[in-house]
Amino acid sequence: MSETITRVDWQSWQDSWDRQQEWYMPDREERFRVMLDMVEALAGPAPAVLDLACGTGSITGRLLKRLPDARSTGVDLDPALLTLARGHFAGDERAEFVTADLTDPAWRDALPHRSYDAVVTATALHWLEAEPLRTLYGDIAGVLREGGVFLNADHMADAAAPRINEAVASFHTRRKEREQAAGALDWAAWWSALADDPVLAEPARQRFDLLGDPREPAGPQDGDRPTETHWHLETLRASGFAEAGQAWCSPSDALVVGLR
Template sequence: MMTAADTSRHGGAGRHWRAWQDSWDRQQEYYLPDREERFRVMIDLVEACVGTEPLVLDLACGTGSLTGRVLRRLPGARCVGVDVDPALLAIAHGHFAGEDRAAFVTADLRDPGWTRALPHGRYDAVLTATSLHWLNPEPLAALYGQLAGLVGDGGVLLNADHMPDPTTPRLNEAERALRHRRRTARPEGVLDWTRWWDAARADPTLADAVARRDAIHGTHADGDPRPPHWHAETLRAAGFAESRTVWRSVTDAVVLALK
């Protein structure tokens, strides 16, 4: 892990923030081995539905992992990332400094007025990954209603998240146990969730942001993950014309909604 003390001898701030971005991606892939496959499906369907030059809202964007992949795959795209986490946004701002196709704003999705922070009123696509499961069903349904108002006609929303099917509890538990067994063999140099945040707290460039992040996330709800059909039905009720699962594993899924 590169810290502030390493910045001068490793080529400056750009490499420092790139190191944090790469470390975040490796940590996430440790928990989600099929993460890149989800991203590929999502971006494929953005291109299929709205073309190669979309205006994209990266919802609960974190460090901008998904934004970066959209911009690499679709050079004509523009992305606006929104998150409430000051530490992850610090990495996003640092990593994408000088990239005029990417912008990042701070907003709390629990705040009914969060959309006022956005620089645009309509988007061709809204993407979110592994983020909304901490919202309980009622506030998530309300958020879907807000997003329906942000997506232009013909636009698309894609949510990739933990969406277990409660009708298969034994299968869900067998898959969970397998994942946990495989995590005991963590690759060298890859930090788990706890160690990653400990490293961020130890970096002077992130310590203050992590302290603010800890205060914010101490109030977050635990959430109540819902199955894919709930998301599809709720998105249609929110005002989308079509919605269904477009990718799934045993306990995770990508649900698409078309305006």
């Protein structure tokens, strides 16, 4: 790992990940700002935070910049993204990263701490179907201290406004086409660049073997994946959270908050 650290520009990879994600979600920084407002308001200026499906550590980095006395445990299954996270935060004792599958009933056993002040996640849990997600919400309640807060920013919409949703989707499709023509990387192109890096090619290969090759066209999503905000709020309340509410939204996404 030490040789890899000296040969990779971790900040450049973090920046390129952010740009790729912003191509899909131009309001990404706004949702992070509101999320951290909620963390500070409900968990204080020095919280112990669990960053679920942390990826490259996007939330952890913003958390530690805003709240220097915070501590973060990042959890993910993706070996490539965890390699970027561990490399970027190497030497920062406030951040630690563990490998765990959130659909494994024993995923909490991998955590270095028994409870946290806050659990955060963004654009990660929408791939879970309803029952696994319901189970995960219960697990999250179990790792939060009394009075702790859970924040999930993800794809959630109001199905009662179909014309609004359709117009906004068309608007963003045109925007993405313009930006891609100007050189913006989409999901597949970003992973192709990572796989072409001689140092990061091996963790990229491990990721492809474990989770599939993101350079290939994605097939249609099957199953019962919750897409409406009210489902998340109702499920949080039923999973042991004393209160649940919406802190931010756009026509396609929302930030929901559960207070333990």
